[in-house]
Ligand SMILES: Nc1ncnc2c1ncn2[C@@H]1O[C@H](COP(=O)(O)OP(=O)(O)OP(=O)(O)O)[C@@H](O)[C@H]1O
């Protein structure tokens with residue numbers, strides 16, 4: 001039912017250009033042969049992509065971000081699944097409070113979280129450790145996992161569980177063989193979303209990273225504010241490629257709109 | 266000349282023909298129902314009259330004017346949608362006011378018309394409620410008030426009762442008919458409920474697979490269906506395979522079970538093999554051996570005002586309704602005879618056309 | 619199953635325990651410590667001193683320098699929100715009217731960037747908006763201007779980039795609402811004589827208001843607490859609350875003052891969110907829900 005008028009389509013086109021242009025231009029610049037951030041017009045080169053592999057700092061940061069994302073998303077998932085079961089299946093006094101608590105990182109400004117973590121980690125003397133950073137990341141990715149876990153548990157048809165129990169399955173078996181497989185897509189979606197959020201995060205992480213534990217976005221940010229070599233563009237281009245791949249997979253797996261809008265009712 | 270004139274309108278979506286050469290003439294003030302099974306193109310037809318869909322072919326004439334190319338917002342046609350489509354952010358009165366505002370009615374005129382319309386649908390007390398705060402029946406009446414307040418040339422109703430429960434539906438049908446008669450407004454109702462169509466309409470257009478199969482007064486169509494589709498879509502009927510011996514004018518003599526019968530016959534019956542259609546309420550149970558057909562009672566069900574019998578005969582199963590006048594002296598497994606007046610049977614072609 | 623379990627009242631608490639412990643240790647404690655930190659004192663030579671005085675708050679609230687920063691912060695927040703509404707709502711409407719295949723593709727193009735690091739997206743705007751940037755090249759090349767416009771390090775540049783970063787939230791939350799509307803209400807309005815224009819403003823927008831409001835809330839709170847975009851496009855001169863806090867913590871090392879600014883930012887944003895929610899609930903409770 002495409003009933004959009006010509007004016008609407010012009011607006012739409014401009015809007016899409018607005019959304020895509022900054023990303024496209026980064027990818028474009030990444031292919032420059034020049035030594036500064038300029039869109040190439042006549043010549044192309046992979047020079048700045050090769051440069052990434054010679055830059056140990058960026059490579060290290062990439063692996064750190066990857067590990068951090070995996071660790072924090074997994075930790076958050078481990079906390080979120082039982083919590084979501086409790087919140088979805090039981091009505092108990094602290095329910096409202098707990099929902100608010102677990103979703104609160106969404107409304108607390110990232111800088112505030114960043115300095116709070118910094119203060120806390122300094123007091124415990126674990127600033128710049130992987131362990132400390134993973135714990136911090138687990139906190140702010142938790143809402144994403146929890147929301148999707150909650151949605152898939154509440155959206156699940158309880159009668160399948162009842163059928164399993166009626167056929168003689170124990171509660172443990174029912175959970176493992178029926179509940180878990182049914183809510184798995186939601187959990188996977190939540191985990192991936194949490195991973196990406198952790199991988200991309202700057203504002204919190206910039207406070208709690210140390211020179212030896214600098215994540216990719218932090219190193220990129222520092223690099224951009226200090227110099228303007230096109231390596232920042234080639235690294236960004238790689239991030240864009242990886243993100244697009246992740247986006248397409250997520251969309252296939254779960255539907256991007258459902259993932260980001262959350263299923264309302 | 267008729268007031269609303271649909272001339273040969275067709276609509277196809279891609280290769281699929283949803284409405285096929287649809288012809289219908291409706292007089293001013295007439296109430297016509299489009300009746301047909303799901304997916305036969307009723308809504309599509311209505312949407313073309315309203316201007317939300319462009320016909321692939323054909324013309325829509327209203328009062329001698331060609332409306333086919335006129336935008337929907339300039340047709341002055343009132344519609345009640347199946348979902349009511351009330352504006353959820355506006356109160357009942359504001360919903361009704363919307364069309365008047367579009368017509369730039371003055372404040373005073375607007376108030377007066379809103380009051381009158383809400384009064385007509387008995388909702389004056391609910392004028393400041395939002396749709397969410399109204400029951401299904403009340404919402405439906407707001408939708409009706411909103412559609413008629415603009416004094417449309419034609420009122421279109423797309424299954425307006427399908428979301429109401431049985432009791433409310435009956436009340437609303439009566440109310441709708443009385444409002445329509447009071448306003449004298451030309452109305453087209455889409456429904457797949459045969460009782461609703463028969464109860465409300467001056468005429469019914471029975472549709473199947475995008476085409477009109479038969480148009481006529483409810484009683485006419487019921488008594489004299491054009492074909493097997495119509496006769497089984499409107500009410501129940503018993504079909505008996507017969508051999509046509511001779512057709513002369515509107516009478517035909519047919520043979521079945523070794524007996525001959527002269528029955529009324531529509532034009533167009535040609536085949537040697539035809540159906541004899543008999544309504545269940547036209548069949549009488551008689552003593553064994555004295556009927557046109559012999560059978561055995563399979564089940565007997567009580568429906569309050571009548572009994573329903575299922576009777577096993579050599580020519581298939583027969584349905585019989587008999588008035589609840591006294592406790593019947595028949596019981597399942599009894600052998601009985603089936604009888605009917607020759608004039609109550611209809612001869613129909615074996616194929617559906 | 620539920621019947622058996624519900625009798626054991628402790629179970630939901632046991633299930634929530636891991637999460638509660640994580641949040642108790644890693645969120646509640648740090649926030650309390652930061653709150654206390656905001657009352658400590660700082661001396662350039664002596665460092666941070668444990669104390670309880672309101673000096674930091676007094677410093678911030680009496681200094682026009684900080685006023686300017688907060689004004690700018692909320693100015694960015696407000697402008698970004700307004701732009702996001704003006705552009706995002708029509709776009710969501712257009713998307714909703716599209717054929718579903720196209721809509722899926724464009725929706726991906728619009729909300730996909732949410733999953734790409736803000737640093738990367740802002741870098742794109744730095745390249746586009748710079749004095750030698752693509753936009754100026756196009757403007758000069760087309761003869762519209764002879765000297766480059768200054769976009770970068772200006773309020774305009776920051777607001778445009780912030781809008782780009784945050785507008786997907788607006789589109790998505792408005793679209794989520796539009797999707798659930800009865801499309802027949804638009805047809806109903808048309809049959810009553812409304813033009814396309816009237817339909818949009820009188821029928822669609824009012825029904826989309828819950829989505830516009832929740833979208834605005836997200837955009838506003840994220841815009842006022844944004845760090846990367848104002849830092850990269852606004853630079854040193856156009857400081858906002860977040861970048862100021864960053865400087866206090868990592869350059870000046872006056873943590874207590876930074877903590878006080880953070881607490882003020884937190885309270886301000888929370889106040890806006892809560893009063894907004896209150897307003898929405900009161901105004902729209904009877905219409906929707
Ligand atoms: N936009 C469309 N694209 C393709 N096919 C369509 C479209 N709209 C309707 N159809 C098809 O046209 C046929 C008629 O549809 P229509 O909605 O008119 O049926 P209807 O008689 O109103 O049925 P119901 O009683 O179920 O409402 C259906 O087979 C339907 O699938």
Ligand SMILES: [Mg+2]
Pocket residue numbers: 307308309
């Ligand atoms: Mg229909």
